[in-house]
Amino acid sequence: GFKAPSLYQMYYPQYGNPDLKKEKSFLVDCGFEQPLFDDVLVLGCTFFQNRYTDLINFVGMKYSNTPKVRTRGLESNLAFNMGENFMLNASYTWTLTRDYSTDRSLYKRPEHVASLSLLARFLDKGDASVSAVYTGRRRDVDTTVYPSRDVILEDYVKVDVGMSWWIIPQLQIFGRIVNLTNSDYQEVYGYSSAGISFYGGLKGMLM
Numbered sequence: 117g118f119k120a121p122s123l124y125q126m127y128y129p130q131y132g133n134p135d136l137k138k139e140k141s142f143l144v145d146c147g148f149e150q151p152l153f154d155d156v157l158v159l160g161c162t163f164f165q166n167r168y169t170d171l172i173n174f175v176g177m178k179y180s181n182t183p184k185v186r187t188r189g190l191e192s193n194l195a196f197n198m199g200e201n202f203m204l205n206a207s208y209t210w211t212l213t214r215d216y217s218t219d220r221s222l223y224k225r226p227e228h229v230a231s232l233s234l235l236a237r238f239l240d241k242g243d244a245s246v247s248a249v250y251t252g253r254r255r256d257v258d259t260t261v262y263p264s265r266d267v268i269l270e271d272y273v274k275v276d277v278g279m280s281w282w283i284i285p286q287l288q289i290f291g292r293i294v295n296l297t298n299s300d301y302q303e304v305y306g307y308s309s310a311g312i313s314f315y316g317g318l319k320g321m322l323m
Contacts, residue, residue, distance in 0.1 A: 117141045121172055125179045133179045140169040147191070158195040164188065175223060177259050184216040187225075201237045206230075221255055224304070226271075228252035242281035249274050256305040272301035291316035 121136035147162030165188040170181040189211035196204040208230045213222040221227075233247035252271045257264050278292035291314070298312040 117143065119172065121179070125172060131174075131178055136172060136179060137170040137181050139172045139181070142167045156197050159193075161190065161192045163190055173222070175257065182215055182217065182222075185214065185222065186216070187211060187213045187222075203235045205233045205235075223255050223257055224269075226252040226254040228271075242279065244277070244279040246275070246277045248276075251301075258305055260306060267305050269302055269305060272299050273297070274299055274301070286321050288319045288321075289316075290319060 118141070119139040121133075121138065124132070126132050126134050126136055143164070143166045145162055145164035147160065149158065149160040151158045166186065168182070168185040168187075170183060171185045173180060173182045175182075189209065191207070191209045193205070193207040196206075198204055209228075211225060211227055211229075213225045214220075215222055228250070229252065230250045231247065233245060235243060235245045237243045250271065250273050254269050256267050256269050258267045275296040276292065276294050277296055278290070280288055280290035282288045294313040294315065295309070295311060300311070301309055303309060
């Protein structure tokens with residue numbers, strides 16, 4: 117496959133790079149998904165390997181091409197149907213990346229990512245969910261100093277909960293709490309993510 121650089125990536129002030137080349141890739145994946153015990157359990161696992169030429173990447177404060185990159189790993193998932201009203205899902209992804217020009221891993225790509233979620237439905241009117249996502253350590257770059265330097269972003273766990281309820285068949289009330297444990301983490305070096313946050317509202321449906 118191939119991907120042409122976008123106008124934003126090429127011409128946006130400060131970040132754009134008009135000399136960007138198209139990104140070329142060769143991707144392979146294979147896996148399986150197997151239901152067990154009359155669909156009470158569903159197991160899945162996929163192996164993937166990707167090779168990129170001139171990968172379009174955002175490094176430092178500018179888009180650029182990384183000449184030769186390889187990524188490979190495993191994705192696995194488990195779904196557990198705990199009766200008619202409860203569903204438990206778990207997943208884990210292991211990813212190795214390599215930039216052949218530096219012989220190091222790519223920026224911002226964690227080696228380990230895992231998630232666990234529980235969904236509950238009750239009284240045919242509402243549902244509730246809780247999910248936790250673990251993101252492992254990953255390499256990033258500090259552009260606040262010159263020359264820029266590599267840094268390590270620490271791993272973190274983020275927990276979200278949500279609930280909704282149909283007051284009447286045409287009106288639903290919902291709410292969610294993001295980052296329930298108020299984890300202090302960074303997805304990009306130098307940019308802290310929001311702490312515990314609350315959202316809610318009403319959703320109507322025309323009959």
